[in-house]
Amino acid sequence: MNLHIRHLFLLISILVITVSCMDELPTKLEFEGYEYAELDQNAGNWNLILMTKNEQIIIPTPSAIGSPALNQELQDAKNKIANATAAQRESVKYWTNNSLIRWNEIALELSVKYNLIPGPNLDGTYTLPNPANPSATPNFPFAHPPYISRMLAYLSVAQYDGLITAWHYKKKFARKAPYELDSQIKSAYAENGLNSYPSDGAVIAITSREVLSVMFPLEKEYLSKLAEEHLESLVIAGINVKSDVEAGKIIGTEVSKVVLARASTDGMRNAQPARPISDSIKNAAFARFGWKWENMESPQRPVGLAPLFGRVKLWNVPNVEVVRAKVPPSIGSEEFNKDVEELKRFAKNLTVEQRRIANFWNDGLNSYSPPGHWNRLAKETVVNYRFSPVRTARVFAYMNMAIVDAGISCWDTKYYYHYPRPIQTIPGFKTILGTPNFPAYTSGHSTFSGAAAEVLSHFFPSDAEKFRKWADEAAMSRVYGGIHYRFDSEEGVKQGIAVGAYSVAKAKLDQID
Secondary structure, three states, rough: HHHHHHHHHHHHHHHHHHHHHHHOOOOOOOOOOOOOOOOOOOOOOOOOOOOOOOOOOOOOOOOOOHHHHHHHHHHHHHHHOOOOOOOHHHHHHHHHHOHHHHHHHHHHHHHHHOOOOEEEOOOOEOOOOOOOOOOOOOOOOOOOOOHHHHHHHHHHHHHHHHHEEEEHHHHHHOOOOOOHHOOOOOOOOOOOOOOOOOOOHHHHHHHHHHHHHOOOHHHHHHHHHHHHHHHHHHHHHOOHHHHHHHHHHHHHHHHHHHHHHHHHOOOHHHHOHHHHHHHHHHHHHHHHHHOOOOOOOOOOOOOOOOOOOOHHHOOOOOHHHOOOOOOOOOOOHHHHHHHHHHHHHHHHOOOOOHHHHHHOOOOOOOOOOOHHHHHHHHHHHHOOOOHHHHHHHHHHHHHHHHHHHHHHHHHHHHHOOOOOOOHHHOOOOOOOOOOOOOOOOOHHHHHHHHHHHHHHHHHHHHHHHHHHHHHHHHHHHHOOOOOOOHHHHHHHHHHHHHHHHHHHHHOOOOOOO
């Protein structure tokens, strides 16, 4: 097979995987603005993650109720509402009163767009995306699962710290929403009675715009446009006046600076090293254990995916060693052979339901990957429980910190053990989902899922059985697909649970769940 045909085959495979995955789980969640189950009025006292105190950011004291300045703002708001276009009213409906959900969806849509393996050059070599020149071919970033997990953590933490700050000032200044101050103003959403200064929607818009613009630099103009539409909708919806929005913008801007400062020094820029370093990692594993993973692609990429992602700065786990999985079975051992025989049986006799599970949890190329899959499931749950924006942000911050910590820990384990995949150890073996470009043990899907399920089970204890069942199903999906041995997946879930427990322990310090 010549290189051109191989390249075409790779692109066709990507398309097949994309359709099978994304038809199952769409990005956008259909819901409308709803009445919050509770306002969480004391959320300004919840523990911050990266910020150090709830008045680390200073905003102006708002104009008093009845003052000429506020009266003018209310009149301006009424004029904007009266003159709103059909498109602006549709925008109000889209953003809802829990706009964090929408910005999370936008992040997942960009993940889908940029989750494409850089294709081979005509001479068989590969060019990696360059963050210093993101518009070069291939475009930056390649939004693989580790990248998506890290992006979602920074996005969620920025939103959460920003909203805790906003809730502190909402209680301190206690300025009622426009629809409560002027009977001629009607809220486009359920009238929750949430204080309006500063605007929580503005905090979400700015933190989301700033973080996502760094993570997806080619989308900066698009994200700015979305943020402007969102900010405009807050006044037209009747829930904020201009000064509410401006104060929220201040908080969002300053929080983003703190969050992005961490991102600039967390070690991610070193996650994809040159081949000599990658080879040294492989050789060290071979010296320790007598085995090493080899890339079985055709054409073959010269370096595995993100060998040093396991050294990226963790959020809640103290170090990767405390959650590193145990040594996997020796190749040819009884445990290994048992799992090999199971894989052969699945390859010959996969049921319709097992194939459905494999495809549903595939989350491969051109998808939002396992971290995004769990964000989608979390969004459905949050809306079902009618969480306020700040409580929604709490769920996503602790879950996504756990998910990225799980990814870091999993990648440490993968490259520490450098364990071969089934297509390398089983002669003639074929998978139904392709094979990822990194070692087998432990399973990334399983580790991400175990961590996410552990955190969601804490926040939604009545749904814990469902979350844990999903994590086990996601883990087994990789066995059905022929990508992992059962021990890869089972140990991956255990590793994810151990990681998730650290995030839960930190969340419990607030004593509010």
